[in-house]
Amino acid sequence: MEDNELVQLARQGDGGAIRTLYQRHARRVFAVVRRLAGDDALAEDWAQEAWVRVIRALPAFRGDSQFSTWLHRVAVNSALHGRRSRERKAGRETLIDDSHEGRGGAGDPLLKMKLERAMERLPEGMRRVLVLHDVEGYTHEEIGEMLGINAGTCKSQLFKARAKMRAMLSPVPERMEEVQACNT
Incomplete structure (x- = not known):
């Protein structure tokens, strides 16, 4: 099933369609956000926030671009928003350095x-x-x-x-x- 068909079903509240969209695109969303976050834990939070935004905004998705393009943009914006929020809080909090090793991959x-x-x-x-x-x-x-x-x-x-x-x-x-x- 194509993304645009899944988006239509997801708009109608079909949990299976939302799950399929997530399974199809979750790795790419995480990869984009991870590169901007520089940290696995932050990337997981920001990727989750991106998915929450996408699901809430599905009714407003006009389909002028491919779903994957729109999703990518939402993910980048979520990461940038998370970064700005983190920077604002950094002046009020003491951050603890908890280094994480990167996820395994090819190469x-x-x-x-x-x-x-x-x-x-x-x-x-x-x-x-x-x-x-x-x-x-x-x-x-x-x-x-x-x-x-x-x-x-x-x-x-x-x-x-x-x-x-x-x-x-x-x-x-x-x-x-x-x-x-x-x-x-």
Whole structure:
């Protein structure tokens, strides 16, 4: 059954249709939100919030775009809203660092771990722009609109984020060459 048929049934209160939509799209929603959250526990909360928003907003979904596109946008917006809310609360709360290992997946697990750690070390603004542009494929103008910044600021943040990622992932730190030169 196609998504648009499931959406129609879900609008009528069909729990099976909602469950099928969830099963079909939950992994992608979590992946998008996880990249923006930088933390599994936050991502789970924000993904759940995205699904609550989607289910509540189904009657208003006009179908101008594919359901998956609309869902992706709701998930990104939920994560950005969660991030802003968390930042507002950070001034009033002391956060406890509870590191979580990333979920297993295809590819080199060591490389994946290094990438996730490097991403987590990026400043928030740089991470958001890097994920939205390089991972999710948004344009600088779209990112600027989502984050409330100029497209030029977005480009600058992306340039800096890529440079920091290269430096953090470099097998030999740039200063190592200087140290070696001093020892000879």
